[in-house]
Amino acid sequence: MLLLLLGIVLLHIAALVLLCVSTIVSTWVETSGSTADLWLNCSTTNGGSHCDPANTSEWIQAVQATMILSVVFSVISLFLFFCQLFTLQKGGRFFLTGIFQILASLFVMSGVTIYTVKNADWVPEAASYGYAYILAWVAFPIALISGFIYIILRKRE
Amino acid sequence: MALETPQSEAIWVYTGWERHALVGSEVRLSCSFFSWRWLSDDVTFSWSYKPDNARSSISIFHYAGGQPYVDNKGPFRDRLEFVGNPQKRDGSILIRNLDYNDNGTFTCDAKNPPDIVGRPSSVKLLVFDKVPVRAGVITGAIIGSVLGLVILIVAIYFLMRFLVARRVLNLSVR
Numbered sequence: 001m002l003l004l005l006l007g008i009v010l011l012h013i014a015a016l017v018l019l020c021v022s023t024i025v026s027t028w029v030e031t032s033g034s035t036a037d038l039w040l041n042c043s044t045t046n047g048g049s050h051c052d053p054a055n056t057s058e059w060i061q062a063v064q065a066t067m068i069l070s071v072v073f074s075v076i077s078l079f080l081f082f083c084q085l086f087t088l089q090k091g092g093r094f095f096l097t098g099i100f101q102i103l104a105s106l107f108v109m110s111g112v113t114i115y116t117v118k119n120a121d122w123v124p125e126a127a128s129y130g131y132a133y134i135l136a137w138v139a140f141p142i143a144l145i146s147g148f149i150y151i152i153l154r155k156r157e
Numbered sequence: 158m159a160l161e162t163p164q165s166e167a168i169w170v171y172t173g174w175e176r177h178a179l180v181g182s183e184v185r186l187s188c189s190f191f192s193w194r195w196l197s198d199d200v201t202f203s204w205s206y207k208p209d210n211a212r213s214s215i216s217i218f219h220y221a222g223g224q225p226y227v228d229n230k231g232p233f234r235d236r237l238e239f240v241g242n243p244q245k246r247d248g249s250i251l252i253r254n255l256d257y258n259d260n261g262t263f264t265c266d267a268k269n270p271p272d273i274v275g276r277p278s279s280v281k282l283l284v285f286d287k288v289p290v291r292a293g294v295i296t297g298a299i300i301g302s303v304l305g306l307v308i309l310i311v312a313i314y315f316l317m318r319f320l321v322a323r324r325v326l327n328l329s330v331r
Contacts, residue, residue: 053292054292058295061292061293061294061295061296061299062295062296062299064296065295065296065297065298065299065300065303066299068296068300069299069300069303069304072300072304
């Protein structure tokens, strides 16, 4: 039982870490010599690197908002998990935790989808997707699975 | 029977006060009038344009004898279109593909014979650049509204539980 608990918490924390990393780190797209993400466009020229704030179009702001919301919901879900662990009756399900985690995964999915569809406006043609973008896509199924596990898990003592 | 010359009365011309538009977009300048008489067949509309720093205005549109005549030599050639309906006392024009040089004052003068005494009315056109959204406004709005919704749902849930518990308490006391 303890092992199961540990496993579930680790999965949740893994999803959370992936979400945080992909939100914060600056490599959603890369071209040779510059990287761009939700917040900054950084380019390295002749040995120095120089960062400009990102384009202020409406869609990238929407992506920023959904990524932040997914992190927030995942944190809330972790907190709720520990709350429910101690207050739920035996045999009860961690519904609330699961719902928040699933919402977090839906937010990250919609954020990355919006980014994929609308990034023609602010990303140069020859750019390729960076690792932070891939991490965001990976975080989505991990968070979704974690949420479902919470919903089907029953509390035992 | 003496032939009477019809008395002319005042005509009131209405346009907007100011119009704002973005560069490259189009704007409709509306003009209508009030007259005590029925609509005459000789109703006329005239639009003229005075750029912001100029001293004189040029004529850009005229409607008379049932025909509209648009500017085909001046600054609005190929960009001006008559979209009004004189039968409804509407002498509006549409200007496409706006530029910064189109800032200025447009004056509409309408005449409904024999009502010809009136003041022309002017509308000022202001052409703007695209107004960019400030960084973070939409982000904050989305985050705030979603979190607000969550808090609202939680509050409603607890309120319902409280009300149901109170009702159960009332029922059990009785």
